[in-house]
Amino acid sequence: MFPINKIRKDFPILSRKVHGKPLVYLDNGATSQTPIQVIDVIVDYYSNYNANIHRGVHTLSQEATDKYEEARHKIQAHFNAKHAHEIIMTSGTTESINLVAHGFASLLKEGDEIIVSALEHHSNIVPWQMLCEKTGAILKVIPMNDAGELVLEEFNKLLSEKTKLVFVNHISNALGTINPIKEIIKKTHQVGAAVLVDGAQACPHLKPDVQALDVDFYVASAHKMCGPTGVGMLYGKEAWLKKLPPYQGGGEMIAEVTFEKTTYADLPHKFEAGTPNICGGIAFGAAIDYLNAIGLDNISKYEHELLEYATKKILEIEGLKIYGTSKNKTSVISFNLEGIHPYDVGTILDKMGIAVRTGHHCTQPIMDFYKIPGTVRASFAFYNTKEEVDVLVEGIKKAKMMLS
Numbered sequence: 001m002f003p004i005n006k007i008r009k010d011f012p013i014l015s016r017k018v019h020g021k022p023l024v025y026l027d028n029g030a031t032s033q034t035p036i037q038v039i040d041v042i043v044d045y046y047s048n049y050n051a052n053i054h055r056g057v058h059t060l061s062q063e064a065t066d067k068y069e070e071a072r073h074k075i076q077a078h079f080n081a082k083h084a085h086e087i088i089m090t091s092g093t094t095e096s097i098n099l100v101a102h103g104f105a106s107l108l109k110e111g112d113e114i115i116v117s118a119l120e121h122h123s124n125i126v127p128w129q130m131l132c133e134k135t136g137a138i139l140k141v142i143p144m145n146d147a148g149e150l151v152l153e154e155f156n157k158l159l160s161e162k163t164k165l166v167f168v169n170h171i172s173n174a175l176g177t178i179n180p181i182k183e184i185i186k187k188t189h190q191v192g193a194a195v196l197v198d199g200a201q202a203c204p205h206l207k208p209d210v211q212a213l214d215v216d217f218y219v220a221s222a223h224k225m226c227g228p229t230g231v232g233m234l235y236g237k238e239a240w241l242k243k244l245p246p247y248q249g250g251g252e253m254i255a256e257v258t259f260e261k262t263t264y265a266d267l268p269h270k271f272e273a274g275t276p277n278i279c280g281g282i283a284f285g286a287a288i289d290y291l292n293a294i295g296l297d298n299i300s301k302y303e304h305e306l307l308e309y310a311t312k313k314i315l316e317i318e319g320l321k322i323y324g325t326s327k328n329k330t331s332v333i334s335f336n337l338e339g340i341h342p343y344d345v346g347t348i349l350d351k352m353g354i355a356v357r358t359g360h361h362c363t364q365p366i367m368d369f370y371k372i373p374g375t376v377r378a379s380f381a382f383y384n385t386k387e388e389v390d391v392l393v394e395g396i397k398k399a400k401m402m403l404s
């Protein structure tokens with residue numbers, strides 16, 4: 001049995017009240033909550049060994065450096081990267097994507113093609129549009145169907161020898177669809193192009209194996225995986241990372257500097273200019289330990305049960321439509337009540353202590369596809385319960401009554 005009661009005790013925030021009601025936190029797609037095991041690591045860092053890394057001979061600096069590099073190794077092991085230097089520490093998914101987009105500016109030429117999917121978060125659309133503006137490359141889009149799935153036959157037609165890069169998320173944040181990335185990677189490699197997978201929404205639910213996937217770049221954010229905000233990772237195959245130029249110039253990323261010429265440090269430091277989020281990186285490692293102690297397989301099985309239970313209950317509400325109905329989806333339910341603006345539903349739910357997200361979820365093209373301004377999104381984590389689903393369902397019914 002999944003030890004849900006024990007797990008909930010790890011999250012201090014889950015026992016707080018909002019507007020006098022017990023918090024029901026269902027905005028995990030935006031950011032996850034933090035267990036005490038990770039909070040303790042943050043407190044320990046600032047209490048005992050706060051220092052800058054990689055550059056001090058003193059004990060504190062050495063301790064911080066060791067812990068930071070240990071975190072990189074934890075991330076490497078978690079994602080099954082071949083080398084620790086293939087893990088670049090960043091401020092999050094957005095920065096990881098921008099780092100790769102910046103690097104490709106020097107590798108693309110006019111007329112080259114970049115393919116993104118219709119299900120992307122804005123952070124996996126805008127950097128590529130900026131790259132196209134800079135290079136004259138052309139952006140193509142894999143379309144989606146009504147269920148919120150990518151149409152792979154159309155993807156096959158888009159691929160050609162002009163394709164240089166394909167970007168797709170592993171799981172859609174707005175709809176929860178799990179995309180067939182293995183197939184997309186295989187097809188893309190057949191035309192000699194590279195693939196970046198945005199794993200921001202996948203990593204809280206499953207454990208990607210970057211070598212088994214044979215993916216070129218994989219990116220994620222710690223704050224969606226029970227870690228802190230402002231830290232994340234970029235996995236890149238060694239050969240690609242060697243080929244890409246540095247993202248930012250500054251301290252830590254150099255081998256030698258003179259006014260005539262600078263040479264760059266080896267991987268991973270070439271991409272890590274300046275003082276990083278040291279505490280965040282160490283806490284990211286602790287979050288990975290925490291998730292692995294529960295087991296991503298156990299997490300995903302439990303969340304699937306929650307999703308099935310919630311979907312059935314929510315669909316019993318008359319006039320409610322769920323967006324994103326793929327069989328292959330994670331614990332996200334995006335919905336609207338007929339004739340009612342999602343913002344109004346979210347505001348009323350908040351008064352009942354229920355935290356959901358409303359709006360376009362940084363995926364305006366998906367909203368345009370469905371011709372809606374936005375949705376209400378309830379995104380469940382492994383620390384949510386069926387009782388909380390019941391509270392949500394009652395809350396939606398009440399909101400419907402008040403707003404109809």
Ligand SMILES: Cc1ncc(COP(=O)(O)O)c(C=O)c1O
Nearest residue numbers: 092093094121123173200201221
């Ligand atoms: C699929 C996806 N990609 C990228 C991001 C951006 O992540 P961050 O804001 O942590 O950089 C998000 C955040 O919601 C997301 O859901």
